[in-house]
Amino acid sequence: MASALINVPSRAKRGEVIEIKALISHPMETGYRRTQLGVRIPRDIIRVFVCTYNGTEVFRAELHSAIAANPFIVFSTVATESGTLALSWTGDNGFSVTESATIIVGDPDMAPHTPQRSEPSRETRDGPR
């Protein structure tokens, strides 16, 4: 059961640079650990994180084993138009999770925004977790 917690402002002014925080549960098994019998534990990590804004990619991160468990990423994007921000994580063993949040982008004399928390959406994963 992978949960994700994303923090996206629900409203922003056009042209404003907004900060997005993304946290997802995942062990990020490095592939360098061994069991007590010396058997290598295979790598199982999230490899790629992508943010699209109304379908256009605006940010990407390529993760390696040195990213801590339950990966946390904070990044920025320009609030260009109202619509949907989709954050997706993909990785080893077919891991694939996408979370979305909507944003209303208006003109400068808008009320201040409040961050919204998304509800978990689709998740697929091969094999036992």
Next chain:
Amino acid sequence: MKRWVCAAVGTAGIVATAFAAEIPRAERRSGYDFMGRETRAMQDDDTANPGMLWVLEGEALWNRKLGAAGRACADCHGDARANMKGVAARHPSFDAVRARPLGLEERINVCRTDRQQAPPLAYESRELLALTAYVARQSRGLPIDVTIDERTQPFLDAGRATFFRRQGQLNFACAQCHDDNWKEKLAGAPITQAHPTGYPLYRLEWQNVGSLQRRLRNCITGMRVDNYPLGAPELVDLELYLMWRARDMKLETPAVRP
């Protein structure tokens, strides 16, 4: 990863004297105060605190109907945000049927077996940690307030005796580090006062959320004492003593600790 054994303590020069008094109430400090600025920031920000992932999962479990009774926690208890306020701060609490105090994990499992007619959740399982974290999160900011009366007093005394008893290969008692030497360091890390102010919590060492019992077992292993299994009455008695020792300190669940 290097494994530091608590035998290193033998060379750390900790003086074994007759026990000093318990920490004066005004001097009690949460493990939060011993952490670096960045780790504290991780705990303070709900959008960055990894423990919140478990709280989220716990919220989903709270509302899920299950068991032969087809019942969700919410069906009896309603909205946890309102109705679970203060519950974690009062656990372990006395259970008349079992004639002993139960911790929050035990209490949740009693509800599962008796009310939901579902099998109990395994200790340290993701589901039990998530539910416990969700319930305990509703007591965040509230003072710890376990009830000590004629029914719970014997268990408090047993827990206290364990805390002060020299045991194991190092002939150490919990009190020697946590009452007498909490200003010092052990293998480079600060010795805290050992107040359970944020359980279940996300421990960086575990890269996972875990219970107070898991943490106690870590310490007991480090002290080179024969360990107690999860759920053992000795651990619950120790939990009761530690919560009483931390009475009126604020609960921080889900805390983050190194």
Next chain:
Amino acid sequence: MERLPSRRDFLRVVGGVTAGLAATIVIEPAAATPAAMQDAIRKIVGSARVGTGRVKLELPPLVENGNTVPLAVSVESPMTEADHVRAIHVFTEKNPQPEVVSFRFGPRAGRAQVATRIRLADTQTVVAISELSDGSFWAANANVVVTLAACLEDA
């Protein structure tokens, strides 16, 4: 009745087994080396010169646990179509593998500023290399002391 193995046979068998075992035990370096990190950096940068400045890399100087080390990195840039940061790459010198993460940006990022949490196997230096739209590279580094929690659980 089978001939009992002679001592020479026995030693030969044992020797064979030992050699077999030695062949399957993989001796891995406990950690990458600074040279491995330089190779990884060279793969990104090629033969271009790497300047210092413009990149701000923030890490705590001392961490309680190397499992989870907060890292923040930012690069001064107007982030316009003509002049923006294309990527920021992070490397370590003593982890088993030098690459940590690569962040990719375009003008829509608004700011070349990211934060995450990384793992550090030991006290070491962390390097951030940023790649700009004009093809130039800029670097910053930070030293981190890694301590460990004292009473670890047995596996």
